[in-house]
Amino acid sequence: MISADVRESSAPADASDDGEPLDPRRRHALLQECRDLVLAQLSRFIDEALDRLSIELTITAMKAAGRESQQALLDALSLVRAHRNDIEFRFRQSFAELFEQRLFDRGSATDSASAAPAAPPGGLALVDDRAIEDRIAIDRLVRRARRQLDPDEVLGVRARMAALLGRDWFDEDDYPASPEVVFEALRRSLDELAPAAEVRTALLQAFEPHVATSLAGVHASVNERLRSHQVLPTIRPRSVVRTDTRRPGSIAADAARPDSPAATAPGVQSGAAGAVGGAGPAGAAALRDFRFGGERVHMFDDLVLQMSVDQESARRSAARMLSDPETFGMADLPMPTVQPPLIEALHALQSSSREGAGAAPLATELLDHARSKGSSLDQLTVEIVSLVFDYIYADRRLPDPVKQQLLRLQVVAVKAALLDRSFFARRQHPMRRLIDRVIDLATDPDADYGAQSTLVAGVADIVDWILGNFDDDLAVFDEAMARFDALAHAEGERRAARLLELTRQAERMEALAVAQEEASAEIALRIDPVTPAFVREFLYDWWSRALAQARIAGECGGASWAQALQAAEMLIWSVAPKTPEEIPRLASLLPRMIGSLLKSLKAVGIADEERERFFNELLRWHTRAIQDAKVGAGRTMPGTQSAIRIGDDGVARFDASAAEASQVAARRPVAAPPRPAENAEVDALRRGDLIELADEAGATQTVRIAWISPTRKLYVLSRFPDFGQSLDRAALVSWFATGRARRVAPHSAVDSAIDAIAQDDTIAQRAVAG
Template identity: 25%
Template sequence: MKDAIEPSRIVNLNQHPNAPERGGDLLHAVRDTSSRRLQQLLGNMFEHVDDALFDLAEKAENNAAQMHYFDGMREVRKRRPAVERSYLAQFSRELTDFAAQRRKPPVEAETLGAVELTLVADNELEESLAITSMISKNESRLARDLFAVNQRLAVICGGIQVSEVTSPVGPAVLTQAFRQAMRELQADMRVKLIIYKLFDRYVLSGMEELYGELNDLLAKAGVLPNLRHEHARGAVARTASAPRAQAVGEDHPAAASSATDEAGNILTTLQALFTARRGHGVGSSSVTLGPQSIPTANELLGALSVLQGQIVSHGLPAIGESGAGDISAEVAHLKDHLLNQIGALRGERPSHVSSIDEDTIDLVGMLFEFILEDRNLPPQMQVLLARLQIPYLKAAILDRKLFAHRQHPARRLLDSLADAAKGWSEESDKDRRLYDKIKSVVEQLLNEFDDDMGIFDRLLGELQEFQDLARKRAELAEQRVAESTRGREKLEQARRRAAREILDRIDGKPLPPLMHGVLARAWANYLVLILLRQGDDSPEFAEALRFVNELVASTRLPKDANGRETLRQMLPNIERALRKGLANVAFQEHDVERLLDQLRSHYAGQLGEAPATAPREVVTPAIPESIQSLVENVPDTAPLTPEDTAEQLEILPPEMRAQLEQVQAMRPGIWLEFKPAEGAPERAKLSWISPMSGRYLFVNRRGLKVGDYSPQELAATLAEGRASVLASNALFDRAMDAIVGKLSQPATTTEQE
């Protein structure tokens, strides 16, 4: 039975005396019902956009990202009516064109995703991936109800063929219509992708109810009233799975698992891209073989196990051995090695594998080519991880969800290995603890992995436990480094503040050497001590500054009787404050008395009295510099204000401006690779940004300090190529983005050959 329709119960609208009018009325009813429901769903979706963007803005990693989300919220509020109008108008046009049979042919529509992806720019590629993913997932989920709607639409439109792609109420048309409507929105692509997710959650998820309404409406009007959904669902399932079954054979273990919703996201796009490239002759075989000649899954796994054993017998390279060229060649030629090995096992070398297995082999090969080129990994680690190509190809054949599901244990293990390896350097791993751990994981996969996928979970758990212990040790060291740096900066800031307070009160006028010495050393130290212990808003600090005022004033009194009288009244307070302050900075009692004797002698001279004792050498250590030079010798620990930053950006050359903006967007946790003029490169993590000076503190994976830089110094280091920022997202995500980008490019002549 080709369909699920009972012929005796079909109402043939073409035989109805008013068939065109009858069909038109029903289509109007379909339009009205659909528009009403879509308007409700779209309104509900937009009600949730503000909350979603606000939550993301609160969690944004930097101010720039936060502003993107806030700007997006404002743009959505402003343009929402236009988007809604455009969407409903686009839907109405689609339905009108469908009724007039002006829709594009099904083949062209079905290949839209693959063809379009080869032509779009980076932003549109992200958008296309989101669209492709939504359409694929919802076509699978809604297949049963949509099939019934499509059959009934076909009847009222004169028997035209209606598929998931051409249906005016199908996920493909509805989603593409929303994409067109989104052109009304001038928002960042990150904001648009969030809106697409909400469209999936709040609009496409409500399609069951719409299809139910439409099926009830048309069935009550006499259009296929007894259509049985069960057979229809089976027909759709058979149609969807037919190409895969032909490609892999009935006994392929991955056929069922690869049809899950998880595999429908990135895999759908990748398979479309691989298919498009094969259609253009890229990597395709000119030999057509019968199904019996295509290697089975067991043959592929058996041959891979033999190749895996050969790697084990040769052993892994040591730290000092590069071997990158040899391993790169092995990665590139694995397909040939695999076919040769199958030929050795069966006595006849096949020259072809099934399409899905070829895609899987190519995809894993491209993943490991990416690993060998990924500058986020040290070369020694690239070589080590590249040895995992065969175990991961086996895992991908056993379970296709590896590439689609972020939480897949095999994927998480490779991401964790790469994350651990990112911060590795010989200098930070002198005991080889991390290198040996990663090597141990690689060796266990090569030695033990056959077909038990549980090994990935077990090794992931062991690696995470190792990393947790290392992280705790590193955090303690980091904390000590940060505290030490913070203490030094507080001291430098206090020294500068003390010197400036003294300079302000001297006001550029000369002081007697004795007073200069007291203020520049003894009293400056006392001010620093108060700033560190009590702070600048304490009574002690105010009292200490009063002493500076009085001491300076005592040297500038008029030489008349009033001046001498004022000085006599000031001296007891000066002597009392000086004695107290010097005691706090650990002056010995006899040194304090000697200094006070010198002051008394100096003031006796000012008062025209004979000195009580003969003048002595100044007790405070003599300093060749002035207090002004003391200020200049203390590093400026004041962070740049936004006004300072804006002013600096204006005067910087464009390349430096971009680097400084990049530095200002950095947050603790990001890794950089520093390349000194001499010696090996060093990888370091941004551990702490000083709130006082704005300096950036970097540590290695053991928490030991590598260096600290002002924003300007770090920007210059980046601009000169002496440092580079390492990616913070997961290895697998980076690889998938790179692979999709590579496959989306037009094929080169070399590839086609």
């Protein structure tokens, strides 16, 4: 059986595509540069990942349902903290060895890890259950990480590094900078520390999201470096004919027999419109060409033929396979081309959608045209795209004005998916990126999406431009993305202007909070065990605010920081036990001290009742102090003396050394810190994150973190048009602890729609309805 296998046109082994040949020395130097680049970036990855794991493992452990799972996570956390340096060193060492093995084909890490022990003479070897479980767990993590990588970037690394070595391109699971290599290096570095199996698994799972993020950057950097040296500056997929053996019982193989049901199916025998790829002889030719290697692709061949005879299960299976990034996640696959009559009908529908045709009639027309003018694969493509838009329409986050504009792009999306069938499997497909960009922009809590807003008008203008300019060149979407980026920039400037005052207020609150902490610390140094409780409370609750305002604004009620601190020292001295000789000095001091207190208290907004209550208590205390001094003349003073003295000039002087012995007893007790898990959850927040807030009735709204103070003690939450709130850390921790707030993880609306479609029976149901 002749089939086609996709290979990059890597040109001669000693030449760069579209560039000058590279001499062996230059190729070797570039290989070393790439090796050093990959090792450097992955060294940063392991360092940064270990920083985050302490927080993430704590959060996950607190949320774990089972006691065993929680203990495994806590043990993993302890391992990270105790052996962080060992893990970093061993990972770098293991990865460097594996990189060299893959680069120069000195044996596969996967093969060595999963190799079974040699069989004893005359017997069979048993494969360790733990080794099997490890391999299954790592394979699962590898697949998840691979799905998050850009297939085009992956192919670029595989092709360009192979070109430097003068060999055919690396396989997807065997190139030097693959997820397999990273996870194998992690496994080896952890195995050397001999953790329990469940602890090792917990750590590998915790590393998984960081691996995908890091490798995305590694791939982009390697490709950029090699492109800049003219190593395959462009990679053009091509079909390379090779001999392949089909599976026994394959419907595609049976189609060659005249008595086969597949051979007599519409379009297979005669090349009619129901055939894959085209009408007449072209349909059969397309079917022959649609053999580009791999067991899963052979299965897809069969499914396409089964669809041509209306087998419902085949439609569902084909839809799932089309959305599989491992099989179809690359551009320019040699897939069957769309039927010309269908494209012509879509051109006409696109023109009518410029007039704002209704969404439901438009979707119905699309499906009708696909059934009457397209192949079974075309029909499946149209149905999946229409279901994606059904999910988008049902998304309650999306405002109606923007939703209506997106629905006008249904025809464009169908055409784009027919022209490049990687739409369902490749996140970087131009149309998918465009749809996600619009949804992200419109669902931003700070976005103004009123019917007359600049944002909605801008989206409508760009949709009009796409409808008027898109024919069959997907590069149109790059220009559309640039226009949406400009619109997003303008929206960001509008948002920045709206949030400026709110941010300024928050920054002032943060500065006041820091200054108030400083003021409280200064007060704590000066009070002593004999300072009355009501004076302590007043100083901490109110005078610390006056001091903070004086520190930030330069004055409070006309008093500078030093003057306000003098007033506090006078107050503390005035309520300390007095000798008869000190009474005249107290009497002369009180009017000036009380005047200073009143002016600054007015500036910080103390309530009248609170102010009167304090000064009445202060008056009673001073009265008793004077009486006690007269009655107790000649008696010994208390053992603990105040560290503050009033000189003959009436100026208070604080003796810090005298305060050290008594200050501990006088300080206000410190509240217990929040639980570690709550702290960790709030610590993980970043500016721009989305938070879902729930009120007492259960109603929710999504807000954005517009600002976080440098000390992470104050957070500003915002939502257009009128929600803006500053929260201190304690309040936000409380909200997360009680479930009133939760972080909303970013996600792609199109990804969610395609994943949902691939898991249900909607495609098969539509086939029955059709």
